[in-house]
Amino acid sequence: MVWAPAGLGEIGAGDDLGSLVVDLLRQDAHGVLDGDVLVLTSKVVSKAEGRQVHAEDREQTITDETVRVVATRRHARGVTRIVENRLGLVMAAAGVDGSNTPEGVVLALPVDPDASARALRAAVQRAFGVQIGVLVSDTAGRAWREGVTDLAIGAAGIVVLDDLRGSRDASGRLLEATVVAVADELAATAELVKGKAAGRPLAVVRGAGRYVTAQDGPGARAMVRASDEDMFRLGSAEAYAEGWAAGRRAAGEG
Amino acid sequence: MVWAPAGLGEIGAGDDLGSLVVDLLRQDAHGVLDGDVLVLTSKVVSKAEGRQVHAEDREQTITDETVRVVATRRHARGVTRIVENRLGLVMAAAGVDGSNTPEGVVLALPVDPDASARALRAAVQRAFGVQIGVLVSDTAGRAWREGVTDLAIGAAGIVVLDDLRGSRDASGRLLEATVVAVADELAATAELVKGKAAGRPLAVVRGAGRYVTAQDGPGARAMVRASDEDMFRLGSAEAYAEGWAAGRRAAGEG
Numbered sequence: 001m002v003w004a005p006a007g008l009g010e011i012g013a014g015d016d017l018g019s020l021v022v023d024l025l026r027q028d029a030h031g032v033l034d035g036d037v038l039v040l041t042s043k044v045v046s047k048a049e050g051r052q053v054h055a056e057d058r059e060q061t062i063t064d065e066t067v068r069v070v071a072t073r074r075h076a077r078g079v080t081r082i083v084e085n086r087l088g089l090v091m092a093a094a095g096v097d098g099s100n101t102p103e104g105v106v107l108a109l110p111v112d113p114d115a116s117a118r119a120l121r122a123a124v125q126r127a128f129g130v131q132i133g134v135l136v137s138d139t140a141g142r143a144w145r146e147g148v149t150d151l152a153i154g155a156a157g158i159v160v161l162d163d164l165r166g167s168r169d170a171s172g173r174l175l176e177a178t179v180v181a182v183a184d185e186l187a188a189t190a191e192l193v194k195g196k197a198a199g200r201p202l203a204v205v206r207g208a209g210r211y212v213t214a215q216d217g218p219g220a221r222a223m224v225r226a227s228d229e230d231m232f233r234l235g236s237a238e239a240y241a242e243g244w245a246a247g248r249r250a251a252g253e254g
Numbered sequence: 255m256v257w258a259p260a261g262l263g264e265i266g267a268g269d270d271l272g273s274l275v276v277d278l279l280r281q282d283a284h285g286v287l288d289g290d291v292l293v294l295t296s297k298v299v300s301k302a303e304g305r306q307v308h309a310e311d312r313e314q315t316i317t318d319e320t321v322r323v324v325a326t327r328r329h330a331r332g333v334t335r336i337v338e339n340r341l342g343l344v345m346a347a348a349g350v351d352g353s354n355t356p357e358g359v360v361l362a363l364p365v366d367p368d369a370s371a372r373a374l375r376a377a378v379q380r381a382f383g384v385q386i387g388v389l390v391s392d393t394a395g396r397a398w399r400e401g402v403t404d405l406a407i408g409a410a411g412i413v414v415l416d417d418l419r420g421s422r423d424a425s426g427r428l429l430e431a432t433v434v435a436v437a438d439e440l441a442a443t444a445e446l447v448k449g450k451a452a453g454r455p456l457a458v459v460r461g462a463g464r465y466v467t468a469q470d471g472p473g474a475r476a477m478v479r480a481s482d483e484d485m486f487r488l489g490s491a492e493a494y495a496e497g498w499a500a501g502r503r504a505a506g507e508g
Contacts, residue, residue: 001255002443002461071485082485090398099432100423139432143397143486144344146477147415147435149442151399161401164450169354178353178393178450181401185442188403189256192439192462196418196432207256208446223400231325231336231489232397239490243497244504251505 001207003030004193004200013050017116018123021202025124028204032124035209037133039190040120041201042153043100045110045136055104058096065094065108068227071235082235087113088224089153091140099196110136113154114219121156121216133158133212135220137187139196143232150191152183155220159183159211182211183220255461257284258447258454267304271370272377275456279378282458286378289463291387293444294374295455296407297354299364299390309358312350319348319362322481325489336489341367342478343407345394353450364390367408368473375410375470387412387466389474391441393450397486404445406437409474413437413465436465437474 005028008020021040025032046052053061066083070090073080085094087109095109110116113136121134136154141147152160160183190203227233234242259282262274275294279286300306307315320337324344327334339348341363349363364370367390375388390408395401406414414437444457481487488496 073485099427101427103427142435144338144479144484145405145435145438146479147433147438149435149439169450173353173355173357179401180445180450181396181399181403182446184399184401184403185446188439188442189446191434192436192443196423196434225398225400230398231327231491232486234490234493235485236488236490236493237485239488239493240497240500243494243499244501245497246494247498247501247503248505249501250498251502 001030002189002193002203002205004190004195004198004203006200008044008200008202011044011047013047013052015048017045017048018120021120022123022127024202025128030204030206032128032130032132032204033206034130035132035206035212036130037135037158037186037205037208037212038120038124039135039137039187039194039203039205041194042110042113042136042138043097043107044201045113045116045154046107049110049116051108051110052101052105053096053108055098055106058098058106061106061108062094062096065096069238070233071238084227085109087153088221089138089140091138095138095140109138109153114156114221115154117154117156117219118216131157131212131214135183135187135190137190139191150187152187152220152223155183156216157213158186158217159213160218160220160223162211181223183223186211255284256443256447256457256459258444258449258452258457260454262298262454262456265298265301267301267306269302271299271302272374275374276377276381278456279382284458284460286382286384286386286458287460288384289386289460289466290384291389291412291440291459291462291466292374292378293389293391293441293448293457293459295448296364296367296390296392297351297361298455299367299370299408300361303364303370305362305364306355306359307350307362309352309360312352312360315360315362316348316350319350323492324487325492338481339363341407342475343392343394345392349392349394363392364408368410368475369408371408371410371473372470385411385466385468389437389441389444391444393445404441406441406474406477409437410470411467412440412471413467414472414474414477416465435477437477440465
């Protein structure tokens, strides 16, 4: 069962998100049970943390959040930078976004979404006396496919990657190369009930308790592929241009 | 609500998947309702279609399924080819896979997963007198992130991409660049209940009826980004190498 309780209201800088979520869940007819997974949209975490930025400072904020430019694309409205941000996430505009914010304001991603997930988990577990998992989700585009999906960018108390290597399939054969990105699949599930425009930034997933752990665990940071192991660490055009320059230099030296 | 009915049994070449799924759903206590979405693992579709290949013909099958090599990676067990296959999907080994198959057998992807989805939809709608959506799912790795997730590679009667551009967020601001890959999020949701090893290749998602359409629609093929619009159409190393060769030639001509 997956649902999105209504009524969290607009979040502002300095709000105690833990208390607000606890209050929301207290009013919810489904309650909170052991093994539930809460999925909170990163946008409300950013708002509570005061990550609001004037829209005119958007480009500078993207630059500040960027560790490495992966690709750039020119289009009618300007240039989109796909970058690796300080959280290791490869995202357009470093995840800086203006939807669901007041006019003239954009939001940077939370400072440390794994820490935000841990704090929310602690608050909800204390209030209800249960063991739950918490994800902080954000929306991102993908290589090769149209459309965006939600990902887990923060996690606490969840098996983010379910490593099936060494287990056996229904035919008894070893599963050799299967590590399932459970936290991303849970974030995608939650997106289907939260939506983008309904003012419901929290979803509860019930029935996935087998992925909930006693410890907070490594967080969503563990889902980031190190760029030196990533076959798509640069856009094709950017990699080609780097190669072209190097090839030209090599010819000059040859 | 999402669940995976048990008892489909092993599928063989020539089996009538529509009848088998109808029989399975007839035995299921939840029944089939208007607006349900069925998500069927591609592996059972491949089996019914006779897409079994001897394991020793695996490399040739990958070659046959490949339209374009995107990247290659050498590792302890050999070379993995990431390719665009004839369905437009960028996948390791073109989607050819040996898990959940008998020893010595690998499976190629279904011939036309959108057509398979349409046929299954027609069979289930006829049997139960309902309007449902059908997805055929497969598992794939991603750029930038660890772990695999399930994607929709076939679809019928589903809004695969929910285009929110032009609609307004909770603050009343226009959503400018948001097209949600609903079919992939539904496939990810289904994976969480099907699992990889439990012999439950079918999941039912109830409560997503707003995405179910009267017409079969464009299918999952619409989710494939055209390679000339894809910033990651080649692996970074492959693009660099192409650039290097071109730069060297340019220097020679200069």
